[in-house]
Amino acid sequence: MQQPLAYRMRPKKIEDIVGQQSLVGPGKIINRMVKAKSLSSMILYGPPGTGKTSIASAIAGSTQYAFRKLNAATDTKKDLQIVAEEGKMSGTVVLLLDEIHRLDRTKQDFLLPLLESGQIIMIGATTENPYINISPAIRSRTEIFQVHPLTPDDIQIAVKRALNDQENGLGKIKIKLDDDALHLLTTGTNGDLRSALNALELAANSTDADASGVIHIQLQDIEECLQKKLLSADKNGDAHYDVISAFQKSIRGSDTNAALHYAARLMEAGDINSLTRRLIVIAYEDIGLANPSLCARTVTAVQAMEKLGLPEGRIPLADIIIELCISPKSNSGLTAIDAAIGDVKRGHFGQIPPYLKDAHYSGAKKLGHGINYQYPHDFPNDWVKQQYLPDQISSANYYHPKTNGKYEKAFANQYQKIQNAQRGH
Structure with missing residues (x-):
């Protein structure tokens, strides 16, 4: 079975990484570590599809160290022991430990002395804030680097590279990708390169070639392959709390358009519960005694939303958001x-x-x-x-x-x- 395009296009050396140039660009901290072959264990923290695994893979490839990947939640202590033995025999192994925020105490206790000795260079990957969700013992033995959603320009570079790469990409296939389809591909995943490459591959595999053997990928093909816009508003990760925070601060600051924007992001991400709960909090925290009846109307609007459901329920929510923004404020x-x-x-x-x-x-x-x-x-x-x-x-x-x-x-x-x-x- 062929591996997914995003996996095949994973960079093998530090220079091939797309985005995150503040970390891996010439003269930047991770680049300097690799050039000096003086690696420290680290935690890479940021949204899905932003290059955490790619950075780990490129570090291993650039330094010629063995590279292994485990998941802190699903892999066992025995799996860690196997990696530790390999590190003991080869001198050093680079271990990408995904979902490191879910590392339990037993695995942590086994891992700590190996990090201190350098037998394992651990690159922990997480979508959770490590300062909140990772134990101090692990944090004190690692460098923490934040990775950010890729820009549309970054994703465009990666998409074009995938289209042209004949060994690992889609270069052996004749593909014509329309400009508007490319634009949606680079902007429609909120900086998640993995999702963009997955959508490109799905479009290529599900679109018939024309008489000349060319697969013509149009805007509607990418729309169908992306389906729901992949907004970073997952219910547990930092992005969720960032959107909620921006939503409340926009209402508190009386910016109606910004508040509606963040509400729309929560709706599109399917997180209505967080939106409605936060609206009631905002009403009493930020409007409060300046307009007490509005607090009651907010509860009523939320109840209307619950009875109507979407899409009609967006209307009472929009009305109350606008009123909360315009209302006098008091905390x-x-x-x-x-x-x-x-x-x-x-x-x-x-x-x-x-x-x-x-x-x-x-x-x-x-x-x-x-x-x-x-x-x-x-x-x-x-x-x-x-x-x-x-x-x-x-x-x-x-x-x-x-x-x-x-x-x-x-x-x-x-x-x-x-x-x-x-x-x-």
């Missing part, structure tokens, strides 16, 4: 509760005043609970001056109203009146 509720939590964490809480303690049970009065409590509804305007905070923090003031919207401006006035009356001003 006073968030800052108020965080200030109160901060006091509690620092041990600033004190004793609850006795008259506020639970007094519904027999014997409560003997403990002094509930005595002298003044019931506000028995007084004019349903308010009476009474201390509610513990003595130790009786002057604490967590809520600082903002006045960006008419609602919180009214709240601010009422809040100040109550504060003044409570303090006898």
Whole structure:
């Protein structure tokens, strides 16, 4: 069975790598390591299809070291032992350990001394943030390099190389690739070269040649082979959180067009749950008391989406996103509760005043609970001056109203009146 085009086109030396020139270009860190044959174990972190495996393969090819590939999740400690023995016999082996964030403790403990001795040069590959998802013991023994989605120009270089390569690519086949099809191929995978090459190969294999033996690949062929746009918004990787973060920050910054763009990316990636959950968070965190009714309308819009489903459900979501962007903003509720939590964490809480303690049970009065409590509804305007905070923090003031919207401006006035009356001003 023939191996996939993306596998066959994997670079064999550092100069053949497409993209990631900040790491592998002339004079850059990985290039310098290879030239000096002074390799360090490293972690390559970035989205799928951006060259992590290619870099590892090229490092091994350029240094003439044996190259092995294992998966931290599915391969066993015994598989690691086999690689270790090979490294012991040959001096050094380059091991690409995919999904290194899923390395369990047993395999890690076996691997650590081998990394320290240099018997194994490990190149860990992960789509997860290593500073969060990889153990400090592994991180301290490796260099961490971030790889980025390839540019359309990078992918175009790789596609044309694959079309012309007669040994490993498609050069033995007569292929005509239309310009608009090439453009979609280089832009439609969000920097994922593997997906672009897979789509090119599928188009070539599934398109009949014309009378002159030429396979003519048109835009619709690439559209069919790419199918869904491969947006980097997977539900566990960093890209997912980056899109969510950009979405919330766009609404917070009142940029309607940016917010709609990031919402569209989440929809196209099929991640409606994250989108709707984040909308409710945004409503209460960033709009809050500046426009309380909008918080309720956001919940309603999410419920409408859940009942309608897609594609119709995109309409209430779009409406509420636009309204959230344009609405006045306030995070006073968030800052108020965080200030109160901060006091509690620092041990600033004190004793609850006795008259506020639970007094519904027999014997409560003997403990002094509930005595002298003044019931506000028995007084004019349903308010009476009474201390509610513990003595130790009786002057604490967590809520600082903002006045960006008419609602919180009214709240601010009422809040100040109550504060003044409570303090006898």
